[in-house]
Amino acid sequence: GAVVSQHPSWVICKSGTSVKIECRSLDFQATTMFWYRQFPKQSLMLMATSNEGSKATYEQGVEKDKFLINHASLTLSTLTVTSAHPEDSSFYICSAPTGFNQPQHFGDGTRLSIL
């Protein structure tokens, strides 16, 4: 079945550090991937839509200069949290549809803790 791999699964780092999270589609090509953020006991909130070969589309209120997204290939999108601060601590999770008008499958998520 469709598999979306996300790495790393857990990151603990100091305030001011930049952190890169990778999202890979393992057995299908994904021209579009999505990045969500989930705070404890809350729902998933879409941060941005990652488009292969073009700029990402950010949701209102999400700082594009802080959350850098790169989608350089059909199987890889990266999210870089720049100069992370404690309020950026959250569960970051990516998803990708397996094809046109197909369901989205999620990666395992990355738990980011900023000290």
Next chain:
Amino acid sequence: GENVEQHPSTLSVQEGDSAVIKCTYSDSASNYFPWYKQELGKRPQLIIDIRSNVGEKKDQRIAVTLNKTAKHFSLHITETQPEDSAVYFCAASTGGGNKLTFGTGTQLKVEL
């Protein structure tokens, strides 16, 4: 933009009973409605989805109904089991491959 409301926020049932979770959406352009199950600390997993051209879909103990006129859709789980305990999210989108707007989630607890 789309707004999805979900109720109840918590639901406790006895093993073997049925559970129903309800969602409403605001954007009449939405035509794809998936349901995800998320266990603590894990990824959301798609359990069933429905498109706007059908009113009901069933997969074993799970069913989803859709009322386009009322902009309302529901998840029905019959013969609940302890392993059904998790957080369930509804979502809406203008297509399967498009961005999802999630409901606020329902914590389902199935008690022995």
